[in-house]
Structure formats: structure tokens, C-alpha cells
Amino acid sequence: MLLEVRNLTAYYDTVLALDDISLNINEGEIVAMIGPNGAGKSTALKAICGLVKPKSGEVLFRGENINGKQPYQLVEKGLCLVPEGRRVFTSMTVLENLEMGGYTVSSGQSSVVRERIEKVFELFPVLKERRKQRSGTLSSGEQQMLAIGRALMLKPKLLLLDEPSLGLSPNYMDTVFEKIKEINIDGTTILLVEQNARMALEYANRGYVFEIGKIAFEDKAKNLLKNDLVRKSFLGER
């Protein structure tokens, strides 16, 4: 098991955000966390990667307890987050953004960095076309690809994606999820949080359905798509 979350509880000040959450992710999977706003999906993601301190419970990454570790330490272990809202460095060029991802891990091995940049360009050819362009001038879909590409520069074992489809045109949503699938096939395990539940479940192997800080359902993605209760409550069907 790559990641195991046991009885995780987290608060924002006094508000309970995560109530005794347990989940696990196997190597090679795409796992989606879906559910309405404020259900705790993003908090769960942030608690896993060290941006939110859990009150109790533990997070095990490849069998090692990573509670209380700083985000940069987790990156070294191969756990990498693409934060919500893309967050590319807008004043830097596309290439500079990618190089930012390359600094720490390869510590000066420029050939490794170049190799990884080429790989990112292979995956996202549009970034190659725009490599000299300031990333603030990219469309939101291209920025999302850059944010994912930048994270891939760190060669993560587990890639955490927070709302990858947020603010994208329907066209780009498809592209981004296609790319996520490709990255997964290439050997990266993926945990993502998504508002667009149907889209996420179509691409994921398994899903966790969140509701007010708890996990309401967990199942294979295709079963969740067929589940009447999930369809009515979370996919907006009658």
C-alpha cells in the first residue's frame, strides 16, 4: 500500500473539518475524492501533504508515518501536490517554472533536469511551443498543464491534484484528465480531489465520496457511477 490514512481528524480553529477519515491508496491507482463544497476533500489532501496539521490520526506513506512533516520533506519522499487554482509563477516563463521544479531534487544535475523537461514537453507539447512565454499569459488550461508538468519535474511517486478541472473549459477538462491518465499509465499513482464528480469517476479506479467531514461511500469508480444514491445526491441525476 502506497498511502494509508488512519482515523484522521482535523479542525479549522474550532470547526471540525475532517471527522475520523480513513482511506488507502495502492500503487498504480487513480483515486478520486468527490463530494460537495466544504465536505473536507481538500482538507484531507492538505492534511496528507502537511499543509494542514491534523488533530489526531496518522498518515503513512510507504509504511512510514509522515505526520507533522513539512511539505518540502514530503517532496523528497516522493509525495507532491499540485495546489488548487494552478498557482504557477506568473512572472516567470514556462521554462523557468519547470526549472523551479527541478532545483531541489536533482541538485545541480542539469542533464537530469533537461531530460525531465523534455519528458514534460512530450506529454504537453503546447508547453514546448510556449516555453519562452511568461506563464501569466497562458490560458487557464495551459497553466494547469504547466502546474502538473512542474510537479512532474520532481518525479513523484504519488501525485496529489487539488481540483485539476477548476475554471477550465469543458474541452480542456477532457484534455487534462486524458493527460492525468497518461501520467498514471507512466507509473505515477494519483490522488485527486474534484468537484466534477462524474468526470473524475470516469477516469478513476476508485472513489471516496465525502460528506460533511466524513467518508459516506467508498467503492470502485464504476460502481459509484452506478450507485443510485450517489447518482442522486452527488451527480445531480434524478
Place this chain on the structure above:
Amino acid sequence: MEYLLHILVIAGIYIILALSLNLIVGYTGLPALGHAAFSCIGAYTSSLLALNMGLSPWIGLLIGACVAALSGIVIGYPAVRLKGDYLALATFGLGVIVYSIAKNWVSLTRGPMGLPGIPGFSIAGFQLSEIWSYLLLILVFVVITIFIINRIVNSPFGRILRSIREDEIASQALGKNTIKYKLLVFIIGAFFAGIAGSLYAHYITFIDPSSFTVMESITILLMVIFGGMGNISGSMVGAVILVVFPELLRFLGMPSSIAAPMRQMIYGLLLVVLMLRRPQGIMGAYRFK
């Protein structure tokens, strides 16, 4: 002529201060309000070493800068864990503390009476006494500072600083220990501020706490914002203009009874107009979010 040279020397010292604060505020995006504290520590350290132990001002300058850098760790350690306004307030508070220590630790600093008779610099046995020789000396330090800061901001390290300014969470997500980098920036900034303080002390030959008030920190911050944050030439322009401009107002020929308050008001008005018309500063590209 002496007067003109004196203004230029002071402008040079402010350029060093503005450049080093720009590294913290402009390039890394940390709104620090206690920069005068670092120059205070540098100035008092090297003055006291020269007065009490007869140490050469050159060695004092180096030790003063190192002690200021150390204080950068002490001040930076709590400060870099805070964000935005909170960081500004915390550094403001720490600036007040350093000022109060300089003012109240009378047995060491002579408090408000100040330290008179600080020896000047000498090179190979020649005492620097002419103002122009100090101007040259300051010029050398300004050039060194520009060179080093320029190297820093254009290095990979500098790019990490920019990434922290633009988006600290994204920077963390890429595996950067942002706390470490922010602390390093405080240490470097404090080091150069310490040099500036020490240069000031040995040039003027007298210091007292009133030269290192929080208002002084704000003046340095104004120079950075006025010139343009995240821009080296901006800090130089900002420092020169904000030193020279109030002096120019002396020549407006206003009756002496209203001259001083008028100068203050024109100075303030200039700042307001600039912030309205050009919030990114004269040379700048970046502004506070």
C-alpha cells in the same frame, strides 16, 4: 561643495540600506518594518569596539555586520513564520525593542546621550578626513553591494526568492523549504544593513538612538517602494531622490517660520501622488498584492 558631498555620502549609505531591504521586501515579498534595527546594531557594535577596545573601524565594520547578521537570525526566526501584515507588525515590534535597548542600556550605549568621538576610517596610516575620501569609500561599498545583490537575485537562489514572493504554497509544494530561504534573506539583508550602520557611525563620528527609530525603517521602506520593489536600480533611484529631494526644498526660499512644516507636507504629498499614479514605484514591475 562640502554640503553637496555630504548629501551624496548619506545617499550612498541609504542606497546600501535600500538595496538590502529590497532583497527582503521586493524580491522575497516579506514586508519587513525593522530594517533600522540592523543598522543600529551594526553601528553600535563597531562604534563600541572602536571606543572601548581601540579596534580598527575596518575590523569593527566586519564584526558589526556579522553581529547584525546574527541579529537577523534572532529577529528573522519568529518573523519568517508569519505572513503579510503580521510579519510587518512583528518586525515593527522588534525594531522598537532594539531602539529601546539602545536608548535605555545607558551603561553600555550611554543612552540618549549617544556615543561621541567615534574614530574615522584610515587607509594605510592615512586618516580619512576629507569628505570626498568618504564619498569614494562609500562608493566602493555601494558598488560591492550592488554586485553581490545582483548576483544573488539572478541566481537560482534568487529565483526561489521570487517564487516565494509569488506563491509560497506553490513553492513549498515544489519541495522548497521556504522558511529556511526566508531566514537566509533576513540574514543577508541584516548583514548589509549592519555595514551601512557602521559606515554611518564612522563617517558622522557620533551616533545616538534617534538615528535608528522605527521612522527610519519606514523611510528605508519608502525608498524601496518609491523606487520600485524587486528592482536594483529602483532602490538606488529611490534612495537618492528621497535623500536629495527634501534638501532641494530648502532652496524654495520659504519664510523660515513655515519652511520646515511645508517641506514635510510637500514631501508627504509627493509620496501620495506617486502611489496614486505609479503604485509599482518609479522603476518597479511588482507591487504588493
